[in-house]
Amino acid sequence: MGFSKGFMWGAASSAYQVEGAYDEDGKGKGIWDALSEGHVRHNENGNVACDHYHRYKEDVALMKEMGLKSYRFSVSWPRVMPKEGVVNEKGVQFYKDLVDELVNAGIEPMCTLFHWNLPMWVYEKGGWHYEGISEDFAEYTEVVVKALSDKVTYWMTVNEPAGFIGNGYIAGAHAPFEKNVESWEKIGEILPGLCKNVLLCHGKAVQTIRKHAIKAPQIGMALNGSLITPWKDTEEEIAIARKATFTGEATFFGIDFWADAMVKGILNPMLVPVISEEERKEIQQPLDFFGFNCYHSFNYEELMGSNPAVYPGLPRTATDSPITPDALYWAVRFICERYGLPVLITENGMANLDFVMSDGKVHDPQRIEFVKTYLQGLKKAVEEGFPVIGYLYWSILDNFEWDSGYDKRFGLIHVDYRTQKRTLKDSAYWYAQVIRENGEQI
Ligand code: IFM
Secondary structure, rough: OOOOOOOOOEEOOOOOOOOOOOOOOOOOHHHHHHHHOOOOOOOOOOOOOOOOOHHHHHHHHHHHEEEHOEEEOOOHHHHHOOOOOOOOHHHHHHHHHHHHHHHHHOOOEEEEEEEEOHHHHHOOOOOOOOOOOOHHHHHHHHHHHHHHHHOEEEEEEEHHHHOOOOOHHHHHHOOOOOEEOOOOOHHHHHHHHHHHHHHHHHHHHHHHHHHHOOOOOOEEEEEEEEEEEOOOOOOHHHHHHHHHHHOOOOOOOEHHHHHHHHOOOOOOOOOOOOHHHHHHHOOOOOOOEEEEEEOOEEEEHHHHHHOOOOOOOOOOOOOOOOOOOOHHHHHHHHHHHHHHOOOEEEEEEEEOOOOOOOOOOOOOHHHHHHHHHHHHHHHHHHHOOOOHHHOOOOOEOOOOHHHHHOOOOOOOOEEEOOHHHHHHHHEHHHHHHHOOOOOOOO
16 A cells, blocks of 8 residues: 555645746735845845746646646735735736646646735734734635636645744744844734734635635645654654644644644633634634645654754755654654644755756755655555645745745756756656656655
């Protein structure tokens, strides 16, 4: 037994990171468009990015060549709603065209509603601090769902809330670059409200999708969070790792911080004072899958600092992320056990030192090894009977890696940003074969 017959092999991206066309066809400005100057390496920005807005047909053709079964993209809220209450038909049309292109290529479109580029008009009302944001988000969701749900079945509400709240409002590394790390008092003051607003956006979006979807939807989210894995495969160690993963503590980077509220209707103590009973029910909506972005895990012993799991020269990616191949196994197992939902790996991948070599190719054996070994963990989970819908490599193309600019290359497809030339990396050809064989050789 291996991966199921209809297993969704795919890849992912997000609007701001690939689209470009930042002020074309009536698009409004988002917080990354308007506020990122001075905050990004080499002063880069997403104005042009991979120019996917104009080159989406070429990109979909490459996905088809690779045999992708699914593609996860995000819709840009400011492209679709440049101003409060205003729908930009040309922006909507872009996503309709993209979805048509995917469907015609036999690729399942998977749509994320929010992947970080918040419209400026929402920011001006207070952004994620603004209590009414979930009403606006529901309105936007309705527009997108009415436009795309004749062809889109898979929906993800928000991408990595721990990331955009933590980086955007605490570390100050991501838009809107609010830095509050120096003051625990301030963090304590703002964090519960920010998290409540994100959770309400999720809950209302789920209800909006169910209400307006033309095709019966499959709905989830795309969370990330600390995953702690056992050092040894004993029941005792596993129980310790599980407990260290789902701490119940007031840490917004805990998977359970978000998922307990979304899936089980259980509020973290930090959220209890700010979320009413009615709101709790709005947040807890039935979901069809648990989307998880998984790049690495922490080993329990490593966390305690008492084990050589972290040693000089530990393999790391170009973004310094430790390479921990068993992460997907434990992510699926722990999530399935706790939440009883099928898992979709909404992101997994690595940044590597990729460049076009003198033979005109991009050789990236590290990425092949990375994906192969992570997939071995995923396969183990599948073979033990844990339900997994699919695996989406991050990312289809090299792209704009937020405050790191264009230096960090995660793509299966190399992009030369000077010419926009695409080159399939060795890993893309390798992944294509994995898909053809449905992961049998993994
Ligand atoms: O590029 C990001 C993506 O936007 C969210 N998840 C992690 C990726 C790699 O850092």
